[in-house]
Amino acid sequence: MNPQVFKDIEPAQMRAEVESYHSRGWRFVQICGSTLPEGVELLYSFSDGEPLENLRMVVDNGSELPSISDLYLNAFFFENETHDLFGVSFKGIAIDFGGEFYTVSVPTPMNPASAQAADFLAAGAGDTSDVAGSGDNEAAPDAAGAADTTPTTNDNPGGEL
């Protein structure tokens, strides 16, 4: 049976906790967002062989957290994903796609209460109940516009390895 270890923390403690795992040589596993009535629950998972621990915190909609991709480069994938699907922002992502990581028809489809989704609805950009056929919606990210969607790197921390 997989170990079930969940540690509830405050968002302000997150960076220090992650630095602790990093300094002890634990492997970063993933970041998962879940929508709650009061915001977004984030789950950060770390492993050291068989031991697996999960940090759980609740952040408000529209919150900004420090990125951990300077410690664990592969966190850039999950931070961009959490931004695009849940509307949580991360400061200093190693490879920041600026909201163009996933091609989705509506902003933050996993969190309809996010600020981005509210702006989208306020602009009258479309009926979100029928997103399947709205691939050409004006508000959707333009995947073909490579010049506009090329992600930016922040000091390329991976290159120093």
Place this chain on the structure above:
Amino acid sequence: MGKRTVIPFGPQHPVLPEPVHFDLVIEDEKVVEAIPQVGFIHRGLEKLVEKRDYQSFVYITERICGICSFGHSLGYSQTIEALMEVEVPPRAEYLRVIWHELSRVHSHLLWMGLLADAFGFENLFMQCWRLRERVLDIFEQTTGGRVILSACNVGGVNQDIANEDLRGIVQVLDGMRGEYDQLLKTFLRDRSVANRLSGVGYLSEQQAKELCVVGPFARASGLAEDVRNFGYGGYGALAAFEPVVSTSGDGYGRCEVRALEVLQAFDIVKELVDKIPDGPIDAKVKGAPEAASAAVSRLEQPRGECFYYSKGNGTKFLERFRIRTPTSQNIAGMTITLQGCDLADVPLNILTIDPCISCTER
């Protein structure tokens, strides 16, 4: 110093069947930097837990990926069983591992064929896929499906395999072994194959650890990380398990690890068929996950560790389900292996990591 040029690679490329894009910064035919881009086929399958109850969602998980199909249904079921504290009958645990290891065989043979095709060895490609057909035939005979097996459910499996049929599977694998040894000799000892793979996409053990890569990608760099080592489920019945590890850290090492894991999978299936107990194959699961309950699970898929997370809300519909696939964990490592790589080696380099974008985007 030559002029730097940015070359777009993908999302459509003849070598890669799935859409992944790289902006390759090139200088003198060498890659200086590679910036990855996925997101072309995000399907939002995790969101479907709001529309399908936890029992029927297993059929959605099987459709996340055509190669890791059975593994995803197994990983999902394990997570729900942890969430609801369900005890799975031993025979079901053994059958699950048998099907899962056969999936590993067919996944690795498929990858080996694609690799041979990528470096221009057409005959080797066809021989790999010809052997793979035998595994798909076993799937068809035991479950009725060749790709989507629909054999795993929450609480166990929904189809048994008679003991004489299990011995028949071992005979098929024994018959494959002789032919597979010839393929193995070509992959691991043929000079032209070694010339094409050695030194391509090197990743040191230290880099692999820092970048948190998983699966054969990590094991080829000397990290003995394998979830099967923890003895979860039917793997606990194995007398011994030792991950296949290589220290070369390059494309050849990744090929070596996967090639030897096929033999390891043969041995696991044979050992479990010898030991499988009689008994029920399914535990009755009733009710719904409790509100605010949460559980995680890990499974060693052919491409590496896969992480599953489920959260209940007191109804038969889950509050949240999450899959973190091996490829999403390996993309950072992939970008590092591309740095310094010859432009001509980029497709082969990406292929040695065996990315699965369908899994990754779910």
